[in-house]
Every structure is written in structure tokens, then in C-alpha cells.
Amino acid sequence: MKIITDFFWKNYYLSLFFHRNYEKILSIQAELDQNPEKRDELIPEYNRIMRDICVDGVFKTTSQHRLVKTDEIIVDFLRSMKKRECAILDVGASDGTTTLDLHERIKAALPGHNVAITMIDRNVHMARFEGRVVNEYRDSSGKPLMVQLGRLGFRYPRSEYRFDILHNLLMKVYSEFREKLEFRKSEEYMLINPLVSRTETIQVIEQDLFKVDQLGKKFDVIRACNVLNDVYFSKEQIQTAERLFCSIMNDGGLYVKTRNAMHKKLLEGTILEEELTQVFRKANGELQKVE
Numbered sequence: 001m002k003i004i005t006d007f008f009w010k011n012y013y014l015s016l017f018f019h020r021n022y023e024k025i026l027s028i029q030a031e032l033d034q035n036p037e038k039r040d041e042l043i044p045e046y047n048r049i050m051r052d053i054c055v056d057g058v059f060k061t062t063s064q065h066r067l068v069k070t071d072e073i074i075v076d077f078l079r080s081m082k083k084r085e086c087a088i089l090d091v092g093a094s095d096g097t098t099t100l101d102l103h104e105r106i107k108a109a110l111p112g113h114n115v116a117i118t119m120i121d122r123n124v125h126m127a128r129f130e131g132r133v134v135n136e137y138r139d140s141s142g143k144p145l146m147v148q149l150g151r152l153g154f155r156y157p158r159s160e161y162r163f164d165i166l167h168n169l170l171m172k173v174y175s176e177f178r179e180k181l182e183f184r185k186s187e188e189y190m191l192i193n194p195l196v197s198r199t200e201t202i203q204v205i206e207q208d209l210f211k212v213d214q215l216g217k218k219f220d221v222i223r224a225c226n227v228l229n230d231v232y233f234s235k236e237q238i239q240t241a242e243r244l245f246c247s248i249m250n251d252g253g254l255y256v257k258t259r260n261a262m263h264k265k266l267l268e269g270t271i272l273e274e275e276l277t278q279v280f281r282k283a284n285g286e287l288q289k290v291e
């Protein structure tokens, strides 16, 4: 029996129907803010909630120490640069947990460097709206992400899971009549790791990666991890984004694109991550592949 429940639970087919207690975001954030020394215990708990949040088909999944190779490539590049001041852009950074890892890795390896990191993500806010029967969690643009009915939670507008026929049908019916319901905003969530918010050299901006040119800045390093890949975007969209990145990079700058490939062992429910990186340098006005 345990093997069966583990199989369903760890592969999410059942967990889909349980409300994930998003309210815990606030208590974990407050605790992390007050007791940063408990980070190794609290950040994974916080990341578990992030892993459940899906906005426009992209999960906010992130976790500590998943970009070790990427961080190392960036540190080596910074070490080789003549100047000691540099600007980094982290694209699709989720709650900034991995941005913080990068910041700390640079601080430890290159104490004399003055590095400013800008992290952007399309969604760094979420709000809870209470209704008489159901509650809704909505993203920054006001679109519902999840509908909560007591202990049950239904991702909206569509689940990303394979066996989601029943779920999609329920949400379709719900979307027909939700306009008639009344809601009251009860809570605002900032989907940012509080240790990031208190790090002065990391600037958080809610920004679409297809509009990075609006940042009005140039960068020496850009990285896009677990976002700019064919799971989420078409080849043309990826090319458009990378042309934009190139336009806001300084000559000789570094662009790293990483994907953590998940190898799932279905029955055991374990997930192994493999960090796959692609490295480019800006030369003659274009991005040239290095590795």
C-alpha cells in the first residue's frame, strides 16, 4: 500500500487535489527573516511551496545549490575580467534562492569585487482572495492560480499534470460561474526569499524577460536558468529573448543558459538533477557559443 501511495504522491497525481497551505509562505518568511541561521531548514520548506506554484504554464520551482556549475562558470569569468565592478542579470529567478547562492559564491571567491545583481521574474507577487464558499490565489496580473475549497486545492486554469481530465473539467465549469462570485482580498504575498530582500547588492524587479531592454542597463553577465528552454518557449521565442539579451550586454560579456534535467526514478519517487549548461560570449555584436 505504501509503495502505491508513495508512487501517486511523489508523482503528484494525487497531491493535485490537496490544498498546499500557501499561507505558510508568510510564517516561513517571517521566521527566516528573524532567524537567518535556520536557513538550511527553512529555505527547503519554503521552496517546496514555490514548487507547487505554476504561473502561465511555468512552475516557480527552485532550490538551493542547484546551480553550482553555473555559479562556478560565472566566478571564473569574473576572475578573468580586468575590472572589479560588474553587473549581473539573473533572468527568471523565481524567489531568488539561486540568486542568493550566486551572490554568496562570488562574495566568498572574489572578496575584492563589487558585483551588483539584478534578478527579474515575471511574477513575484501573489494575493489571496476570500469568497463565501471558495478562496482564490491570484498572480500579479489578477489571474487565478489556485482555487481552494476547504482542504482541497485546484490549480487554475489548467493543471500541468498528465492525468488531469477531471481537474480540467472542474476548472472549466468553475470558470463559467466564478464571475458571479464575490471576493475580498485578504492577503498579499511577496514570492521572494526574505534573505534576498535584505541583501543590498541584489535588486529584485518584476519584469518579463521579453522586455529586458526596458531595464535601461547594460550587463557583463546574463544567466537564464531553468526558464529559457523548449519546455516553456518556442525556438523563435528563445531566439528573440537571446537577441534582446545580447543587446543589453557589454562587449565580451558572458551569457549562461542552464537547464537542470530531472531524472525521475518513478517507483522510489527520487529525483536526480543534472545541471546542463551552455556558455556564450558577446563578440562582434553577437552571442558566440563557447561551450
Ligand SMILES: C[S@@+](CC[C@H](N)C(=O)[O-])C[C@H]1O[C@@H](n2cnc3c(N)ncnc32)[C@H](O)[C@@H]1O
Residues within 6 Å of the ligand: 055, 058, 059, 060, 061, 062, 063, 066, 091, 092, 093, 094, 095, 098, 120, 121, 122, 123, 207, 208, 209, 210, 224, 225, 226, 227
Ligand atoms: C523553474 S523557475 C527557475 C528559477 C531559477 N532560475 C532556478 O533555476 O532555480 C522559472 C521561473 O521563470 C519565471 N518566468 C517564466 N516566464 C518568464 C518570463 N517571460 N519573464 C520572466 N520570468 C519568467 C517563472 O515565473 C519562474 O519563477
